[in-house]
Amino acid sequence: xxxxxxxxxxxxxxxxxxxxxxxxxxxxxxxxxxxxxxxxxxxxxxxxxxxxxxxxxxxxxxxxxxxxxxxxxxxxxxxxxxxxxxxxxxxxxxxxxxxxxxxxxxxxxxxxxxxxxxxxxxxxxxxxxxxxxxxxxxxxxxxxxxxxxxxxxxxxxxxxxxxxxxxxxxxxxxxxxxxxxxxxxxxxxxxxxxxxxxxxxxxxxxxxxxxxxxxxxxxxxxxxxxxxxxxxxxxxxxxxxxxxxxxxxxxxxxxxxxxxxxxxxxxxxxxxxxxxxxxxxxxxxxxxxxxxxxxxxxxxxxxxxxxxxxxxxxxxxxxxxxxxxxxxxxxxxxxxxxxxxxxxxxxxxxxxxxxxxxxxxxxxxxxxxxxxxxxxxxxxxxxxxxxxxxxxxxxxxxxxxxxxxxxxxxxxxxxxxxxxxxxxxxxxxxxxxxxxxxxxxxxxxxxxxxxxxxxxxxxxxxxxxxxxxxxxxxxxxxxxxxxxxxxxxxxxxxxxxxxxxxxxxxxxxxxxxxxxxxxxxxxxxxxxxxxxxxxxxxxxxxxxxxxxxxxxxxxxxxxxxxxxxxxxxxxxxxxxxxxxxxxxxxxxxxxxxxxxxxxxxxxxxxxxxxxxxxxxxxxxxxxxxxxxx
Amino acid sequence: xxxxxxxxxxxxxxxxxxxxxxxxxxxxxxxxxxxxxxxxxxxxxxxxxxxxxxxxxxxxxxxxxxxxxxxxxxxxxxxxxxxxxxxxxxxxxxxxxxxxxxxxxxxxx
Amino acid sequence: xxxxxxxxxxxxxxxxxxxxxxxxxxxxxxxxxxxxxxxxxxxxxxxxxxxxxxxxxxxxxxxxxxxxxxxxxxxxxxxxxxxxxxxxxxxxxxxxxxxxxxxxxxxxxxxxxxxxxxxxxxxxxxxxxxxxxxxxxxxxxxxxxxxxxxxxxxxxxxxxxxxxxxxxxxxxxxxxxxxxxxxxxxxxxxxxxxxxxxxxxxxxxxxxxxxxxxxxxxxx
Numbered sequence: 025x026x027x028x029x030x031x032x033x034x035x036x037x038x039x040x041x042x043x044x045x046x047x048x049x050x051x052x053x054x055x056x057x058x059x060x061x062x063x064x065x066x067x068x069x070x071x072x073x074x075x076x077x078x079x080x081x082x083x084x085x086x087x088x089x090x091x092x093x094x095x096x097x098x099x100x101x102x103x104x105x106x107x108x109x110x111x112x113x114x115x116x117x118x119x120x121x122x123x124x125x126x127x128x129x130x131x132x133x134x135x136x137x138x139x140x141x142x143x144x145x146x147x148x149x150x151x152x153x154x155x156x157x158x159x160x161x162x163x164x165x166x167x168x169x170x171x172x173x174x175x176x177x178x179x180x181x182x183x184x185x186x187x188x189x190x191x192x193x194x195x196x197x198x199x200x201x202x203x204x205x206x207x208x209x210x211x212x213x214x215x216x217x218x219x220x221x222x223x224x225x226x227x228x229x230x231x232x233x234x235x236x237x238x239x240x241x242x243x244x245x246x247x248x249x250x251x252x253x254x255x256x257x258x259x260x261x262x263x264x265x266x267x268x269x270x271x272x273x274x275x276x277x278x279x280x281x282x283x284x285x286x287x288x289x290x291x292x293x294x295x296x297x298x299x300x301x302x303x304x305x306x307x308x309x310x311x312x313x314x315x316x317x318x319x320x321x322x323x324x325x326x327x328x329x330x331x332x333x334x335x336x337x338x339x340x341x342x343x344x345x346x347x348x349x350x351x352x353x354x355x356x357x358x359x360x361x362x363x364x365x366x367x368x369x370x371x372x373x374x375x376x377x378x379x380x381x382x383x384x385x386x387x388x389x390x391x392x393x394x395x396x397x398x399x400x401x402x403x404x405x406x407x408x409x410x411x412x413x414x415x416x417x418x419x420x421x422x423x424x425x426x427x428x429x430x431x432x433x434x435x436x437x438x439x440x441x442x443x444x445x446x447x448x449x450x451x452x453x454x455x456x457x458x459x460x461x462x463x464x465x466x467x468x469x470x471x472x473x474x475x476x477x478x479x480x481x482x483x484x485x486x487x488x489x490x491x492x493x494x495x496x497x498x499x500x501x502x503x504x505x506x507x508x509x510x511x512x513x514x515x516x517x518x519x520x521x522x523x524x525x526x527x528x529x530x531x532x533x534x535x536x537x538x539x540x541x542x543x544x545x546x547x548x549x550x551x552x553x554x555x556x557x558x559x560x561x562x563x564x565x566x567x568x569x570x571x572x573x574x575x576x577x578x579x580x581x582x583x584x585x586x587x588x589x590x591x592x593x594x595x596x597x598x599x600x601x602x603x604x605x606x607x608x609x610x611x612x613x614x615x616x617x618x619x620x621x622x623x624x625x626x627x628x629x630x631x632x633x634x635x636x637x638x639x640x641x642x643x644x645x646x647x648x649x650x651x652x653x
Numbered sequence: 654x655x656x657x658x659x660x661x662x663x664x665x666x667x668x669x670x671x672x673x674x675x676x677x678x679x680x681x682x683x684x685x686x687x688x689x690x691x692x693x694x695x696x697x698x699x700x701x702x703x704x705x706x707x708x709x710x711x712x713x714x715x716x717x718x719x720x721x722x723x724x725x726x727x728x729x730x731x732x733x734x735x736x737x738x739x740x741x742x743x744x745x746x747x748x749x750x751x752x753x754x755x756x757x758x759x760x761x762x
Numbered sequence: 763x764x765x766x767x768x769x770x771x772x773x774x775x776x777x778x779x780x781x782x783x784x785x786x787x788x789x790x791x792x793x794x795x796x797x798x799x800x801x802x803x804x805x806x807x808x809x810x811x812x813x814x815x816x817x818x819x820x821x822x823x824x825x826x827x828x829x830x831x832x833x834x835x836x837x838x839x840x841x842x843x844x845x846x847x848x849x850x851x852x853x854x855x856x857x858x859x860x861x862x863x864x865x866x867x868x869x870x871x872x873x874x875x876x877x878x879x880x881x882x883x884x885x886x887x888x889x890x891x892x893x894x895x896x897x898x899x900x901x902x903x904x905x906x907x908x909x910x911x912x913x914x915x916x917x918x919x920x921x922x923x924x925x926x927x928x929x930x931x932x933x934x935x936x937x938x939x940x941x942x943x944x945x946x947x948x949x950x951x952x953x954x955x956x957x958x959x960x961x962x963x964x965x966x967x968x969x970x971x972x973x974x975x976x977x978x979x980x981x982x
Contacts, residue, residue: 240796548767736791740798
């Protein structure tokens with residue numbers, strides 16, 4: 025029975041689990057998504073701090089605020105953190121939060137494996153981050169080129185942490201890849217054929233294939249480096265005949281698909297945000313799907329464009345130049361389709377919409393500098409300079425991160441039941457937009473004027489000084505921008521406006537259920553007959569979502585038990601299994617000690633824990649027995 | 654869990670298929686090893702392609718019959734073939750990049 | 763209020779296929795890339811070791827004048843290859859036995875074919891035999907002067923075949939677990955999916971060996 029008083033808290037079901045244990049033992053994709061989100065945002069602050077220190081060091085020529093060695097650790101950890109501990113997990117947060125809801129499912133295909141992926145990420149992230157507190161952080165760049173990273177040239181523990189940390193993190197992504205592939209193929213609601221799937225789910229589907237195909241390659245590259253460093257093998261030992269390019273090829277066969285892994289989910293989010301706030305369907309849905317697939321496939325054929333300067337010869341250079349230029353086509357097509365989505369729409373310039381539009385602009389700039397790299401002769405001038413740094417920050421910060429922010433502002437209400445503050449959001453957007461352009465645009469100039477990457481200081485008077493100063497000012501602006509976001513999240517979680525099911529008047533299934541969703545998501549699995557099921561009932565232009573009008577309070581949603589829906593057990597097994605990995609790998613690192621006992625205990629003990637926990641997990645049913653069909 | 658019997662409802666290889674496949678696998682392996690011991694053949698440019706084709710046949714019959722891919726849902730075929738082709742392409746391109754096909758190219762000219 | 767509710771029970775799937783089977787095929791696809799990287803590296807480094815021993819030809823160490831024979835032993839490895847191929851046959855029969863457990867068996871031949879315990883055991887035993895051959899091979903190579911550190915051949919060979927062997931080992935453990943369950947409570951048609959998953963993994967490991975045997979052992 026409706027009341028006329030605004031409810032103070034978002035709706036909850038009576039059986040919503042609470043308490044710390046329910047978080048450690050969760051198998052609920054929505055909780056796992058929240059864990060990914062908050063962990064990633066924390067790592068973002070750490071990676072951001074690393075960047076601020078670097079920019080302070082580079083503000084003026086010949087400064088000695090940090091040493092060269094510390095600077096190496098900073099840029100290595102900044103890159104590693106932002107790529108593996110921030111952008112990928114932010115995408116994973118959305119995979120978890122959104123995919124089951126968008127396809128009309130109650131959870132992912134393998135809920136415990138899903139939890140396992142998160143805990144492995146957390147433990148791997150801690151493993152690779154803690155060393156910086158002891159001055160032993162990885163220091164070979166985020167791409168760790170061998171032979172620089174072999175024992176001869178990197179004798180300390182730094183690279184060991186890097187190799188092992190990345191191996192652990194790779195397991196997290198691979199497990200999630202198998203999980204989401206199965207989920208998207210096999211758990212779509214009746215009537216949702218592939219060409220009716222929301223575009224975010226489509227892009228995520230492509231990304232999962234990129235993950236399961238690319239990560240094995242870096243796994244092997246890292247295995248070779250690990251074996252060289254720990255067991256004295258010769259994969260990267262030039263003196264024994266090893267090829268200095270082996271690492272580079274293997275790394276970039278992974279590394280290039282990796283950058284599409286970084287950006288496609290953000291593309292998918294923007295493809296949800298644009299239609300919602302323009303109040304019309306995405307322009308050219310099939311083309312958007314096919315271009316995403318094409319980008320994914322072509323992404324495996326361009327990797328050596330990172331190696332134009334190593335001397336592969338004209339045939340190889342030309343081949344990869346052509347494939348790289350080709351991949352610009354489906355990407356450019358997307359840009360146009362987003363613009364045409366806005367064209368003729370009734371646009372509401374919410375923070376989310378502004379981040380989406382800003383993303384399109386920033387990514388276009390990054391794409392243009394990217395296409396400039398695709399010509400090997402031109403790239404010889406640009407490679408290893410700040411021009412490249414400018415390029416990839418435009419596409420990752422301006423592209424991926426801004427797209428993810430657009431998703432955050434749109435979907436935060438769905439998962440917390442409260443809207444983020446729009447005024448704070450606008451401030452976040454503008455300071456962020458202005459700041460990021462101020463950091464990264466000057467880099468195109470200093471780069472073309474010859475400023476190399478990865479240098480800890482530089483002599484003045486080479487024409488780089490002003491640009492570096494401007495970049496640092498921009499970097500300083502990003503600090504308040506980020507703090508505004510953090511404050512907004514904190515404040516809105518406590519006292520943000522109640523959102524209701526559908527504050528935006530959007531069209532896809534996730535908006536048909538309460539905010540936050542009950543544990544079982546859908547009381548009844550819907551039957552889908554179009555791409556925008558909610559707009560069939562209430563056309564977008566006719567809907568006037570009123571987020572500033574209190575929603576009627578509703579009777580609490582029924583519990584799963586009342587609806588007869590079996591829910592998976594809470595279980596600590598995924599966490600414990602995940603914990604075995606850093607123990608086992610950490611034990612390997614203890615090999616260098618005089619006393620071999622800790623090495624044996626941790627390594628074999630960790631392995632035993634892994635096998636034991638796996639047995640325990642695999643022999644326990646997921647959920648209470650119900651009658652089989 | 655959904656029922657698993659659906660995809661086995663149609664053709665199901667029998668014991669007869671299974672031992673024939675095993676026999677073919679054995680025969681091909683014997684042929685391959687025999688080839689290895691004929692130096693005159695090993696010296697020709699046909700040795701490597703022959704071995705590759707024979708192995709490809711073994712690979713295919715294990716995948717199609719033992720792994721049931723011939724009889725199962727098309728989805729599984731797609732899930733395997735796509736990545737398999739990407740893997741093949743990667744090996745081949747790497748061979749080119751590291752100059753491993755130079756010998757063969759000179760044979761063609 | 764949105765789309766109408768669909769009348770689907772718990773355990774509904776879009777394709778009618780089981781989650782686990784889709785996942786294992788995706789996993790196998792991923793493993794193709796894993797082994798492709800290992801095999802590519804072996805092929806890249808083929809013929810580029812600065813010092814011996816070498817796979818297919820003898821080598822005299824210029825400093826010690828010790829003669830190292832060609833390391834690879836084709837007859838022995840041909841046997842182990844045959845053993846692994848036969849293990850796939852046993853695997854396929856084990857799966858059939860599990861699926862057909864409830865079909866009445868009239869002849870002795872039928873009962874032999876229909877014994878899942880026999881065929882699971884046979885698969886595991888053949889797999890373990892393959893591993894013993896590998897262990898014998900590896901130790902004899904070490905005795906003959908080839909370790910994982912010796913040269914590029916040693917590093918790439920032992921890593922590639924070691925990874926394969928680790929996969930076989932995991933498979934044997936899986937098989938023994940299945941066998942244990944068969945003894946404990948019996949395996950029947952309702953377990954067919956799980957046995958099928960294991961079988962797919964096992965066959966894939968066999969198929970990778972087919973590639974390795976040809977590319978590493980037979981091609982010089």
